Amino acid sequence: MTSIATNVPSALDLSHHINTRSRSRHPSPLKDILQFMAYEGMISLSGGLPHPSLFPIRQLSFTALNSSGKSGELIEIELSDKKEDQDPLAKFLQYGNCKGNDTLRNWCLDFTANILRPAYNDFEVLLHPGNTNAWSKVVALLCEEGEHILCEAVTYPSAQALWIPEGYFAAPVAMDGQGIRDDALEDVLSTWEETHPGKRRPHVLYLVSVGSNPSGVTMGAERRKKIYDLAVKYGKYLRALDFIIVEDDPYFFIQFPDYEINAKTVAAMVSNEEFVTSLAPSFLHFDFQGRVIRLDSFSKTLAPGMRLGYFVANPIFIERLLRATEVETQDPSGPSQAIVLSLLEKWTMGGYLEWLQNLRLQYMRRRDCMIDAFSQHFQLVPAAKSGIPDAFGIVAFLLHSDGQGTTPIFSFVPPSGGMFIWVNFYLSKNPRFKQLQADSSIADPEDKFSGELWRQWIDAKVLLVPGWYYHPWQGEDKKSTKARAATPETSNFRFSYSMPSEEEIQQGVERFASVVKHSWEL
Amino acid sequence: MTSIATNVPSALDLSHHINTRSRSRHPSPLKDILQFMAYEGMISLSGGLPHPSLFPIRQLSFTALNSSGKSGELIEIELSDKKEDQDPLAKFLQYGNCKGNDTLRNWCLDFTANILRPAYNDFEVLLHPGNTNAWSKVVALLCEEGEHILCEAVTYPSAQALWIPEGYFAAPVAMDGQGIRDDALEDVLSTWEETHPGKRRPHVLYLVSVGSNPSGVTMGAERRKKIYDLAVKYGKYLRALDFIIVEDDPYFFIQFPDYEINAKTVAAMVSNEEFVTSLAPSFLHFDFQGRVIRLDSFSKTLAPGMRLGYFVANPIFIERLLRATEVETQDPSGPSQAIVLSLLEKWTMGGYLEWLQNLRLQYMRRRDCMIDAFSQHFQLVPAAKSGIPDAFGIVAFLLHSDGQGTTPIFSFVPPSGGMFIWVNFYLSKNPRFKQLQADSSIADPEDKFSGELWRQWIDAKVLLVPGWYYHPWQGEDKKSTKARAATPETSNFRFSYSMPSEEEIQQGVERFASVVKHSWEL
Structure with missing residues (x-):
């Protein structure tokens, strides 16, 4: 069944x-x-195991959507100790060997081999209780106190909240519309000794390379290859200065076609083969040395409450992660494993891919709805035609009230994956911002202005996530806009389109736009 | 509903x-x-939550034994999004707030208040995915690298396997038939500066105080009170030299009446009140300052595969444990929480107590079966009447082949809780041991002999756990019998009666006894 490449x-x-x-x-x-x-x-x-005759649960069953995702079409799945064709229920209720159920682990291995196609042959899979826990185990595997972790210029706060108390620092790398730039990464690495004298060169790159949280961007194949080659290059020429790529990838299958302004694209199902081919590949696909640790999760594809996912990595790392699993968590929940395994087996691998296709189309519709709503209130222009230097994606302009000219308000990369739109505001024309900037008693006018703007949205009953939540932690002395060397006269906020309804998205964007118009006095 | 004491x-x-x-x-x-x-x-x-309309699981149901535990009497429980009288299923499938489901958390709080009756009023509950994970969070809360953790003279290896790589050491405390001795604990604390110059005085006591793993012993109320008072005494008179008691207590409800030699006690159900009163109290019951962190678990009472338990501790510790939970694990599995909560609600608290009563009687029968099997092959004599100094519980003798006299072979404390019998062998009369002891090239004859004996049992197809698995880690230089200051001419093995059938217990003990007879040449 598994098609692990033999060459x-x-x-x-x-x-x-x-x-x-x-x-x-x-x-x-x-x-x-x-x-x-x-x-x-x-x-x-x-x-020292408790006796299974003393487990009260004797049979477990559930109703699920079939793999088409259509709400009327339900399937029934039952687990008990009587059925011959599956792992008995009691096995999921007992202590495991800390690797996770063998059948499920093998399913994940097969799936990885067939769909992600790693470029080495002895990768292994270990189940874990969600990517939050998986990342904590990876940090405990690789990092030593005081060292720096390479990450995106804006990074996932919960990953950081783990590493700050452990005494680690972020080494952020500049991004563009595809995430981390390979030239910026090489620059960080090759100048490390000068920029960080006495500090160990970072050897761990943490990133969410599909639908990144918060930036929303997805990294294409070519960029991945270049970054992977850097990891190898540093290993080849500079002894033990290579790095490990930790790919936190919960949104991998929630990739969708690019957004086109006013295109009104109709999302359509395609063959599973076409679907898989359309996806930006995992870093694993370029990994011929076993230097990628992939954190995979069922949280976004089935349900977060399952607290179930899996590592894919080389055997040496998997063995050490297993040792940590034995003393830190043991197996993921048995009921979660039982439900996920029996659903995947019922659906089959093809059915799961069909489910994932439908899922990504649902999120794509939500993305389209939000950007369409932006276009109701702003003039959206492709960055390349906007005249704004260093802009990626789309720039949103507001027309002046006299009809004479426009002011660029924000830019964003329309996500081709995940759940987030990361909006970058241009503050230089904002009257209030100019006032704050002119006040020499204000150390960080960008920060102060962003706080005020955020509260104005809250007062207008629309809630966004402020960009400062996502600033990489570089120490107490690198918190202000200047000290972080962030672009002056800009400010960021994160929009999410996963939870609100279409009506809420439209109304929320309307409230958002009205505060903007008022603040920019346009 | 909750009866938290107001006085x-x-x-x-x-x-x-x-x-x-x-x-x-x-x-x-x-x-x-x-x-x-x-x-x-x-x-x-x-x-950034995924949309619940995209969760495939729509309804979950299970069949369970009713609270009487009788195998024919089953109940059906169903969870969906439609029922009004319970948390909807979708809530368990979504991300939580990291505290665990509120209804279940409150259930655990009520249960603790009513059954364990802590001696302070603002204790809190936080759900966790099993005591293995809970202990790892407690170590990360309290301990600093290089410090010593107070523990039982023989301690749970998985708890230790966590602390060794973190750079901690064990500070073992001598035990008797009730576990840690308060006089020995005070001795360790009061002489710490002389015995461990330059090392921080330990401030964390880790113990399994009911049916301890491996010693099998349960600590009575009076001993608990004395140990608790020590924790307070050190806090009162010596600033910041007090200690925290971490009570890892998965076997709390698996407490049973004492074993009486040849008494053939018939286990009987009693009222729930009588049952609860019969249990050795939790350390919480003496805790009027909030210095006990209790690790509670459903692993032994419902099923280990649930990976579900809860902390009970003071609000300051719970708040910090919650911060760790946010970045290390998030909520326990949703399906596990849903199943456990709905079962407990269906059974009611009284029903759960009935279930627990039945459970402990099942394990009591297994204990009795194993000790009865011992009595088939050895002469069992209460330690007090055995003439063996420092023996606790029961001493097992072998009759000499000429019928003239007996040799003491081992002693053990008949467990009044849990799943284990910890057997202490007397080696001084064993010919092979004497031979090893006389050989000056053998540094640790006890260790060598134990290894040989263990392999002989394996060859005879009976598997025990060697005592050396449970030696507290005091550093590389304290591994031998002498260096650990262990009693010379003794050796330990752990028996478990939780999994084998009655027939297997009888046959296993027969094989065990036959190897012993051969080894002692009796």
């Missing part, structure tokens, strides 16, 4: 990236004893 | 126990935004 190499030994703490983990001695339990005729008086 | 004090501020890393955790900024979402009429374009 690709095995992983390199990249164990020099593993930190002291992780190296010193030993397998639990109790796990050693398992080999003897398997001896024929052995009577084990060793295990 | 008891509030928790002290014990924040001096929180370590640097935990202190530096900030609430995720994204959580701050929640307050604005609640504004009337607010349109939120801020949340």
Whole structure:
């Protein structure tokens, strides 16, 4: 069933990236004893497991949408201890071996091999209880206190909230409409000794490369290849200065066609093959050395409450992650594993791809609805034709009240994946901002203005997420707009289109636009 | 519903126990935004949650034993989004607030208040995905690298496997038939500066005080009170030298009447009140300052695969544990929470107590079966009448083949809780051991002999857990029997009676005894 490519190499030994703490983990001695339990005729008086006859749950069943996603079409799935064709329910209710259920793990391995097609042959899968936990285990695997983690110029706050108390710092890399720029990354690495004297060169790159949170951008194949080549290049010429790419990828299958202004594209289902081919590939697809740790999750594709996902990585990293799993979490929830496995088996792999196609079209419609709503209140112009230097995607202008000329208000990259639109405001023409800028007692006018604007939206009953939530943590001395070397006279906010209805999106954008008009006095 | 005692004090501020890393955790900024979402009429374009209409699972149902535990009597429970009298299913499938479902959390709080009756009034509950994860969060809350953790003289290996790579050491405390001795604990604390010059005095006591793993012993009320008083005494007279008690208590409700040699006690159900009163109380019951962190779990009472349990602790600790939960795990599995909550609600609290009573009787029968099997092959004598100094519980003798006299082979404390019997062998009369002892080239004859004996049992197809798995980690230089200051000429093994059938127990003990007879040449 699995189509692991046979013409690709095995992983390199990249164990020099593993930190002291992780190296010193030993397998639990109790796990050693398992080999003897398997001896024929052995009577084990060793295990401390509760007896399954004393588990109260005897049968579990659920109703689910079929893989077409149509609301009327339901399927029934039942798990018990009687059925011969599946793992019995009691197995999911008992302690596991910390790797996760074998059948489900193999399903994820097959799926990865067939759909993501890694460029090495001995990658492994380990289940985990969600990408939040997975990232915490990766940090505990690779990072040493005081070191810097390479990340996007705006990065996911919960990932950062983990690393700040551990004593790590962000090493942000400049982005464009495809995320991290390879030239900027090489620049950070090649000038590291001068820019950060005495600090260890970063060896971990953390990124959300599809529908990034918050930037909303998706990285194309070519850019991925260039970044992967950098990781290898540094490994090849500079001993142990290579880096590991941690791909936190919950939105991978929520990729969709580009937004075209006023195009009113009708989303259509295509063949699964066409769907898979249309997706920007995972970093794994370029990974011929085993230096990508992929964090995969069912949170966005099935349900977050499952708290279920999986690592894909080389065997050396997976073994150390398993050691951490044994003492930190053990297996993910049994009911979650049972439900997800039996649903995937019922749907089949083709059905799951059909489900994912439909899912991404649903989110695409929501994206289109939000950008269409922008176009009701602003004049949207492709960045290339906007005359605004360094703008990516689309620039939104407001017409002057006298009809004479326009003012650029914000720009954004229309997402081709995920759930977010990251809006970059141009403040230089805003009267209130100019007033704050002229006041020498105000240290960070961009920050102050953004706070005021945010509260004005709240007063108008529309809630956005302020851009400052996503600033990479570089230490107490690098918090202001200037100290962060952020572009002056700009400010960012994040929009999300995943939860509101079409009506709410339209009304919310109307409130948003009306505050903007008032603030810019246009 | 909750009967929190009103005549008891509030928790002290014990924040001096929180370590640097935990202190530096900030609430995720994204959580701050929640307050604005609640504004009337607010349109939120801020949340990044997937849309619940895109969750495939629409209805979940299960069949369970009723609270009597009788195998024929089943109940059906259904969860959907339509029922008015419960949290909708979609709520369990969505991201939570990291505290766990409110209804379930309140259930656990009520249960703790009513059954465990803490001696302070502002204790709080936080759900977690199992005690393994809970302990890892507590270590990350309280401990600083290089410090010592007070623990039982033989301790749970998985708890230790976590702390060794983090750079902590065990400070083991001598035990008797009730677990840690208060006089030994005071001795460790009062002589700390002399015995461990330059090392921080331990401030965390980790213990499994009911049916301890591996020792099988349960600590009575009086001992608990004395140990609690020590924690307070050190806080009162010596500033910031008090300690925190971490009560890892998965077997709390699996407490049963003492074993009586040849008594053939028939286990009987009693009233729930009588049942609860019969249990050794939790440390919480003596905790009038909020210095106990209790790790509670449904693993042994419902099913380990649920990966669900809860902390009970003072508000300051719970708040910091919540900060860690936000970045390390988020909520426990939604399906697990949904199943456990709906089962507990269906059973009612009284029904759950009935279930627990039945459960403990099942394990009691298994305990009795194993000790009865011992009595088939050995002469069991109460320690007090055995003439063996320092023996606790029961001593097992073998009759000499000539019928003239007996040799003491092992002793054990018949467990009054949990799943384990911890057997302490007397090696001084064993010919092979004497041979090893006489060989000056053998550094640790106890260790070598134990390894040989263990392999002989494996060859005879009976598997026990060697005692060395449970030795507290005190550093590389304290591994041998001598260096650990362990009792010479003794050796330990752990028996478990939770999984094997009665027949397997009888046959396993027979194999065990036959190897012993051969080894002791009796």
